[in-house]
Amino acid sequence: MTKKIMNDANTYFLTVEKCYIMVGLKPEEKSLYFIALQKLVDGLREERLIQSMSNLPNLRASRVGENSNTIQKMEEKLQSMSSSVNELTLELKTEGKTRNIDVHFGTGATVSIRYPFPDIVSVLGFAMLCNKIHVVNLISILKLLVMERSVLLIGTKYEEVTTCTNSLASLLKPYTWENGFMSLLPLEMIDIIEAPIPLIAGFCAPDAKSLKELESNPSVQEAIVHGMSVINLDNGNFTMTKEKESCTLVKKSATSHGGFSIHEFVFFQSKLKRFMDDPNSSLNSFHSFCQTGASQMETKLIWDMRKRIEGILKSFSGIMCDSVDAYKEYEYLNPLTNDVEFNPQRLLEPLKAELQIQEKFLKTQLFNSFLAEKRERSKLLSGPVAKKIALWIEGRHEGLKELKKKSSVQDSLRSSDRSRESVILR
Numbered sequence: 523m524t525k526k527i528m529n530d531a532n533t534y535f536l537t538v539e540k541c542y543i544m545v546g547l548k549p550e551e552k553s554l555y556f557i558a559l560q561k562l563v564d565g566l567r568e569e570r571l572i573q574s575m576s577n578l579p580n581l582r583a584s585r586v587g588e589n590s591n592t593i594q595k596m597e598e599k600l601q602s603m604s605s606s607v608n609e610l611t612l613e614l615k616t617e618g619k620t621r622n623i624d625v626h627f628g629t630g631a632t633v634s635i636r637y638p639f640p641d642i643v644s645v646l647g648f649a650m651l652c653n654k655i656h657v658v659n660l661i662s663i664l665k666l667l668v669m670e671r672s673v674l675l676i677g678t679k680y681e682e683v684t685t686c687t688n689s690l691a692s693l694l695k696p697y698t699w700e701n702g703f704m705s706l707l708p709l710e711m712i713d714i715i716e717a718p719i720p721l722i723a724g725f726c727a728p729d730a731k732s733l734k735e736l737e738s739n740p741s742v743q744e745a746i747v748h749g750m751s752v753i754n755l756d757n758g759n760f761t762m763t764k765e766k767e768s769c770t771l772v773k774k775s776a777t778s779h780g781g782f783s784i785h786e787f788v789f790f791q792s793k794l795k796r797f798m799d800d801p802n803s804s805l806n807s808f809h810s811f812c813q814t815g816a817s818q819m820e821t822k823l824i825w826d827m828r829k830r831i832e833g834i835l836k837s838f839s840g841i842m843c844d845s846v847d848a849y850k851e852y853e854y855l856n857p858l859t860n861d862v863e864f865n866p867q868r869l870l871e872p873l874k875a876e877l878q879i880q881e882k883f884l885k886t887q888l889f890n891s892f893l894a895e896k897r898e899r900s901k902l903l904s905g906p907v908a909k910k911i912a913l914w915i916e917g918r919h920e921g922l923k924e925l926k927k928k929s930s931v932q933d934s935l936r937s938s939d940r941s942r943e944s945v946i947l948r
Contacts, residue, residue, distance in 0.1 A: 553640040553812040560809070640804075640815030645824050647689025649805045649816070650682060653798050654758045657791045657827065658784065661834060662762065662772050664693055666751055668838055670701065670720040671768055674742070677755035678733055680706065680726050681808040686755060687724035695832055696843055709736060715745045730756065737761075790827050797823070840869050 651660055663673055673690065677683045687705040702721030707714065709725060727733035733756060736742065746752060749768060752761040763769055777784055797803050797820050804810040805820060836843045852868040883889055902908060
């Protein structure tokens with residue numbers, strides 16, 4: 523339905539009162555549906571624009587009928603589509619190392635999208651989260667989530683809030699969030715954070731002023747005291763819960779990430795930042811990402827980071843992630859209820875024993891000699907000899923780069939000379 527709202531004698535505003543809800547979609551196919559839906563919305567806008575051009579009746583008569591027919595067929599196609607893309611006409615095209623799929627709706631409308639389909643939640647959402655709050659803070663948030671503490675994501679861009687909220691929930695792999703999850707809620711429902719269950723929720727404010735009011739909302743401030751943390755996607759501010767126990771545990775474990783070094787994550791973060799600082803990177807645009815996806819190097823880096831984060835979360839369940847039936851080692855038969863139950867102590871006892879061994883090891887001469895060797899190596903690496911070696915390697919590297927440049931210039935000159943000779947001979 524279209525409304526004409528007259529503001530003055532010469533100005534009209536057109537509003538399309540129509541909503542498209544996509545359900546039952548596979549996560550890896552979401553980008554395809556977004557692009558198809560964008561094509562449909564663009565068609566609707568064009569139709570409304572043409573209809574408003576009353577001073578060009580001939581153009582309107584010819585174009586409106588054609589455009590309406592296309593839109594109607596696209597709507598019917600989208601409505602009949604299930605969670606599989608098999609009902610669409612797909613044409614795979616390969617150009618060099620890039621593969622694209624042309625999606626034909628049988629209406630003359632074609633959507634071209636990169637194949638495999640860009641992963642909005644796992645790749646783009648993860649990149650957005652890391653870019654906004656840093657991967658180290660992201661790991662702290664995940665530690666809060668495994669303790670079932672609530673997390674609220676707020677911002678002024680719908681696509682950022684929904685994508686980051688879904689991505690945060692997906693990062694809990696190999697676990698599945700079974701509590702409250704709402705990727706986007708209206709500001710009027712802010713009281714939901716007072717619910718007695720843990721939740722992951724996203725709220726989108728219309729502007730910066732409303733966002734600031736949302737952050738300072740009494741309900742939000744009260745929830746922060748009792749276990750909820752807040753991520754502001756606009757300014758990258760991460761407000762950790764003021765609940766003493768959770769806050770203390772996360773801060774104490776800040777340098778221990780399931781066997782992975784904090785420096786490794788900082789290095790990955792710097793590489794990701796370089797990618798996102800590039801204005802041509804699709805990671806900076808939701809629309810561009812849906813069409814082209816991330817580059818191979820960007821995708822590899824993001825999945826390497828996700829794999830290490832998954833390793834951190836797996837460490838909380840011991841060897842239970844090693845095999846399908848590994849959990850059986852920690853179960854017992856309750857004689858009172860005659861039910862098989864899980865015994866947490868069977869999982870914790872080996873971990874506590876290892877911690878005690880580590881505590882004793884740190885007091886031994888064996889560890890002291892190991893520490894002394896580390897200190898000596900550190901001095902050597904920061905000494906004058908190490909600096910001379912580093913400068914020599916840098917000089918060699920720069921020399922090789924200059925040599926390659928000269929070689930490429932000479933090759934191009936030879937190539938141009940050959941082309942001239944061939945032209946003269948002809």
